[in-house]
Amino acid sequence: MNFIKYLCLFLLLSGGLQTFAQTQVYQLNLKNEINPAAWRATQKAFANAQASGAEVLLIDMNTYGGMLDYADSIRTKILNSKLKTIVFIDNNAASAGALISIACDKIYMSKGATIGAASVVNGQGEVLPEKYQSYMRGLMRTTAESKGRDPKIAESFVDPVVAIPGLVEKGKVLTLTTAEAIKYGYCNGEASSVEDVLQQEGINDFSKNVYVPSPMDHIIGFLTSPAVSSILILLMMGGIYFELQTPGIGFALLVAVVAGLLFFAPLYLEGLADNWEILLFVVGIGLLVLEIFFIPGFGIFGVAGIVCIVVGLAMSLILNDFFDLSVSGSERVVQSFLIVLGSIIGSIFLSVVFGGNILRSRAFQRLVLQDEQKATQGYQVNKPQFELLGKKGFAKTDLRPSGKIEIDGEWYEAVSNDGYIENGTDIVVSKIENYNLIVRRFSS
Numbered sequence: 001m002n003f004i005k006y007l008c009l010f011l012l013l014s015g016g017l018q019t020f021a022q023t024q025v026y027q028l029n030l031k032n033e034i035n036p037a038a039w040r041a042t043q044k045a046f047a048n049a050q051a052s053g054a055e056v057l058l059i060d061m062n063t064y065g066g067m068l069d070y071a072d073s074i075r076t077k078i079l080n081s082k083l084k085t086i087v088f089i090d091n092n093a094a095s096a097g098a099l100i101s102i103a104c105d106k107i108y109m110s111k112g113a114t115i116g117a118a119s120v121v122n123g124q125g126e127v128l129p130e131k132y133q134s135y136m137r138g139l140m141r142t143t144a145e146s147k148g149r150d151p152k153i154a155e156s157f158v159d160p161v162v163a164i165p166g167l168v169e170k171g172k173v174l175t176l177t178t179a180e181a182i183k184y185g186y187c188n189g190e191a192s193s194v195e196d197v198l199q200q201e202g203i204n205d206f207s208k209n210v211y212v213p214s215p216m217d218h219i220i221g222f223l224t225s226p227a228v229s230s231i232l233i234l235l236m237m238g239g240i241y242f243e244l245q246t247p248g249i250g251f252a253l254l255v256a257v258v259a260g261l262l263f264f265a266p267l268y269l270e271g272l273a274d275n276w277e278i279l280l281f282v283v284g285i286g287l288l289v290l291e292i293f294f295i296p297g298f299g300i301f302g303v304a305g306i307v308c309i310v311v312g313l314a315m316s317l318i319l320n321d322f323f324d325l326s327v328s329g330s331e332r333v334v335q336s337f338l339i340v341l342g343s344i345i346g347s348i349f350l351s352v353v354f355g356g357n358i359l360r361s362r363a364f365q366r367l368v369l370q371d372e373q374k375a376t377q378g379y380q381v382n383k384p385q386f387e388l389l390g391k392k393g394f395a396k397t398d399l400r401p402s403g404k405i406e407i408d409g410e411w412y413e414a415v416s417n418d419g420y421i422e423n424g425t426d427i428v429v430s431k432i433e434n435y436n437l438i439v440r441r442f443s444s
Contacts, residue, residue, distance in 0.1 A: 023206040026054040026083075027194065034066025034074070034096040036270050037213075037221030042074045045211040049083060052209060056201075059087040059104065060194055065095025065118075068136065069319045069332055075143060078103040088197045089113045089187075094175075098157055099136075103143050106201065108191040109178040115186060116175035118157040133158055149185055220266040226317075226339055233313060233343035235259035238350065240285065264316065273316035281316075284308030293398070313340040388412070388429050392442055395425045405439060414439045 026049035030038055049057050065071075078085050078100065085104040087093070093101045093115040101107055101115055109115065118140060119133060137158045144154035156162040156174035163170035167184065181187035191197045198206055213221075222228060239256025264281075267273035287305030317336040393407035399416035405427055406412075417430060418440035428442040 023056060023203045024052060024054040025056045025058055025198065025203065025206045025208040026052065027058045027060060027208055027210040029060045029211070030097070030100070031060070031062050034063060034071045034100070035221075036067075036070060036224045036272065037217065038066065039070040039073050040217060040220065040270055041211060041213060042077055044217075046077060046081060046083070048209070048211060054209070055084060056198075056203065056206075057081070057083045057085050058194060058197065059085070059100070061087055061089050061093050061097055061101065062091045063094065063097040064092055065097055067332065068096060071096030071099050072139060073319065074100050075103040075139070079143070079146060086197060086201065088191060088194055089115055094118070099139060099143060102140070102147060102149060102154060102186065105147065106188045107181070107186060108189050108197045108200070109181055109187045110192060111178060111190055113178050114175050115181055116157040117173055119160075119173050153184055153186065220269060223262055223266040224270060224272075226335075229263060229317060230339050230343045230346075232259045232263040233340060234347040234350070236263065237344050237347035240288075241347065263313075267316050272319060274322075276322065277312050277316045279312075280308050281312030284310075284312060292400075310337070310340050310344070386432060388437065389432060390429060392426065392428050395421050395423050395427055395439075398423050399439070405437070412437055416440070 026045060028042060028045040030041075032038065046057065084106075086106040086108065087101045087104040089097075089101060089107065089109040091110060091113050093109075093113070094117045096118075098115050098118045107115075118136060137155050140154035140158055141151040144151045152162065152164060153167075153174065153176075156164055156168050158173065160171050160173050162168075162174075164174070167180070168174040176184065176186055178187060178190050182189065189200050191200060194208075198204075223232075236256050236259040239252045239254075239259060242252035243256065264273050264278055268278070284305045284307070287301045287308060291299070291302035291305060314333075314336040317339065318332050388407060391407050393405050395403065396406045396411055397403040399405075399414065399421040401416040401419070401421075403414065403416075403421075404411050405414040407429070414427075414429075414437040416427075417438045421427065421439075421441060426442040427439040429437055430440045431438045
């Protein structure tokens with residue numbers, strides 16, 4: 001009887017020790033372009049791994065590269081982590097993917113996989129000037145050195161000038177196959193799967209969690225794409241334009257506000273848009289409104305407003321530390337400004353060309369009150385007094401062309417027939433048309 005008790009106790013203890021000895025592994029999949037969504041996934045994966053007590057973070061990678069600033073952020077996150085980091089290159093780790101891979105403690109590659117080709121290129125695949133390549137070379141070299149890998153090979157991923165006898169000749173950018181990477185210390189072994197990688201690392205008994213993007217992550221990734229950001233800027237500026245042209249409608253302002261929220265909110269959550277950038281945009285809108293409604297002409301307030309709007313929007317699209325743009329690089333800065341300026345110019349063009357048609361469209365008219373208020377139903381209209389015809393007064397507000405005038409101490413709504421009339425200018429009522437007072441400048 002005692003023997004059975006001891007046997008049961010032994011089995012329980014053995015099972016407890018076995019469970020306790022399990023290695024906790026957290027897996028992150030980087031299978032697409034290295035972009036804001038990839039950076040967000042990396043941050044959440046590391047946070048989840050630490051919260052769950054994981055000892056190993058394994059990256060399952062297959063990418064042709066992406067944005068250098070986000071790749072550098074992911075690289076830095078890996079280098080600063082206390083977790084053991086392993087990357088399994090399942091086919092490709094090119095450009096930004098190569099930078100991320102060599103930041104990991106261990107590298108495994110599938111049969112037929114490649115790593116390298118890390119020259120910095122633009123959206124059309126054209127190699128950028130030397131200053132961009134120099135920055136990338138520095139990143140690759142220091143990352144390789146930090147993990148005990150040959151920095152010259154890392155440089156040759158970027159620079160065709162670097163020649164390595166027996167490996168790459170001058171004039172070509174290096175890309176390593178699995179066998180070559182193993183030979184030159186850029187791969188710890190060939191593997192067929194994530195499980196195979198863990199077995200080769202001696203991790204046979206493990207518990208694995210995989211980071212799965214939430215629906216909100218997918219939405220944020222969609223909203224922060226350059227194409228969608230451009231459309232949202234266009235809607236923002238177009239909505240503001242229509243609201244200023246037709247005050248009181250409200251729908252155009254609603255479109256602008258919703259587009260603004262959809263533009264700034266995901267960027268704020270991504271850590272791109274900072275408080276000062278959003279405030280700068282709001283200040284820019286305020287300066288434009290001040291210039292249009294309260295200050296005659298178009299001067300310093302209008303120009304300052306446009307500058308604030310453009311800078312606020314553009315800086316929200318890139319990683320920066322209050323105008324420290326070293327992480328993003330000048331190419332990304334130029335790209336963000338081009339996106340903003342192109343969207344604003346596009347919104348102005350569409351507003352001018354199609355603005356009238358949109359306001360008269362059947363869909364838009366459904367959003368505007370159409371009920372006719374008839375006198376038979378008790379509604380009355382204050383008709384202008386015809387004795388005001390020829391009367392002299394002055395503009396109480398700017399007439400753009402409509403506004404308020406004052407005649408003999410009384411205020412009236414009026415429309416200028418003489419272009420823009422500045423507040424305080426002497427006017428005379430020239431005619432009454434459709435119950436409107438039509439005025440012009442008075443010169444004695």
